[in-house]
Amino acid sequence: MLSKSIKASYMLLFSLFFVIMGVLFINLQVKFADLLIKIICYGFILKGLIKLVILIYNQKNIQKEFVMKEIVDILLGIIIVSFKGTLINLVPIIFGLYFLAICIIQLVEYYIYVKSGIKGRLNIIISFIFNFIMSCLLIINPYLKTKYIMTIIGVYLILIGFKTLIDFIFEILPINLVNKLKMNIKIPIPEVLTAFIPKTLIKLVNEMVEVDPEAKKYNYKKQDKQSDLQIILHLAKNGTAVMGHLEIAFEGIVYSYGNYNMHSRSIFQAVGDGIILIVDKQKYIQYCVEKRNRYLIEFGLKLSEKEKNIIRKNINELINNNTIDYYSDAQLMEQGKLEQKQTTDMSSEIYLFAQGKYKKITKGKYKKFFVLGNNCAMMVNSVLKSIGKNVIAINGILTPGAYYEFLNNQFMRKNTNVITRKIYTKNDFKN
Secondary structure (H helix, E strand, C coil), X not given: CHHHHXXXXXXXXXXXXXXXXXXXXXXXXXXXXXXXXXXXXXXXXXXXXXXXXXXXXXXXXXXXXXXXXXXXXXXXXXXHHHCHHHHHHXXXXXXXXXXXXXXXXXXXXXXXXXXXXCCCHHHHHHHHXXXXXXXXXXXXXXXXXXXXXXXXXXXXXXXXXXXXXXHHHHHHCCHHHHHHHCCCCCCCCCHHHHCCHHHHHHHHHHHHHHHCCCCCCCCEECCXXXXXXXXXXXXXXXXXXXXXXXXXXXXXXXXXXXXXXXHHCECCCCEEECEEEEEEHHHHHHHHHHHCCCEEEEEEECCCHHHHHHHHHHHHHHHHCCEEEECCHHHHHHCCCCCCCCCCXXXXXXXXXXXXXXXXXXXXXXXXXXXXXXXXXXXXXXXXXXXXXXXXXXXXXXXXXXXXXXXXXXXXXXXXXXXXXXXXXXHHHCC
């Protein structure tokens, strides 16, 4: 009871903090940004000096890398506070470059839509024109646009504050009333930040597993029930999953969308054939953890019978409508359609280790996989949105990191159907 009260109080304070910050950004704008930078920089300098004094005092345990880290923090704080005016004026340019990056992504997406004969190209063109105009306005004359950017930041912080306030209300309301309301307002953090969540997570998980190999503090069940559907996030130090990969497991089978045909990859491996992997969950997880050296974070959802039927229907349509069988190189060699050679592609390894099957999409939006458009997170979203578990995608981009942020927030609240959270490590398969 006490822990729930603390959590609710924290959410309320968190909400008020963001609303106040947003109001200050809107009203004081550059003055407040200037003050905020000073506070953060002086904080860095003070922290660095205190830790440096402690390290020098404890000369026996002093380590060069820790000393260098504190010196870097101090220097960074001094440099930023010295050039804070220039940095504030650079904010509009940074936003302008962000809009320009969105334009490049949309050009690639438009090319995919044209090549695949997919409808909806007009929406991409309209969005491209808007983003391009915004980019030009911000980059060409950034100094006049600083106040507008500060207003946008302020409004966004207020929206986050209100979203957290709604979470607080849901936390204190009786669960029956919450289920009747069925409200699910989602204000995602910017994609530029969510994209790097998996990269940050793997570092945190590595540190946690060193002291807690079984991840007991992270693994948790909110209810004494089994989950009906699992959403799995891949964390990897390098390779195709370095920015995360997302998939669904339902009734013991994993359904994963990606570019499993390495021969079709283009544009720096960002574009390729859209292919669905269908594989036994336990074997596949073991392959990913032991053979690919990945951590897998799983969130389990409790579903009603009606919701389970909807998911079955969605998955059936996904793998059977406008699809053909796809065979990995290993399968083609078994069939005598390809000369024998050493296989290193992931699709062949999954087939050999876990007997994975593949379906290639031949028509529609997901015919072509695009890491910043029609990606794994978008496919998961398309399956789950019919049961109210969709995440809003700003500018058409949805990252695995955004889904992790959404699911983890849902798990931390008591009145949701996200009931389990687990990390799979090599320790799970040591026997």
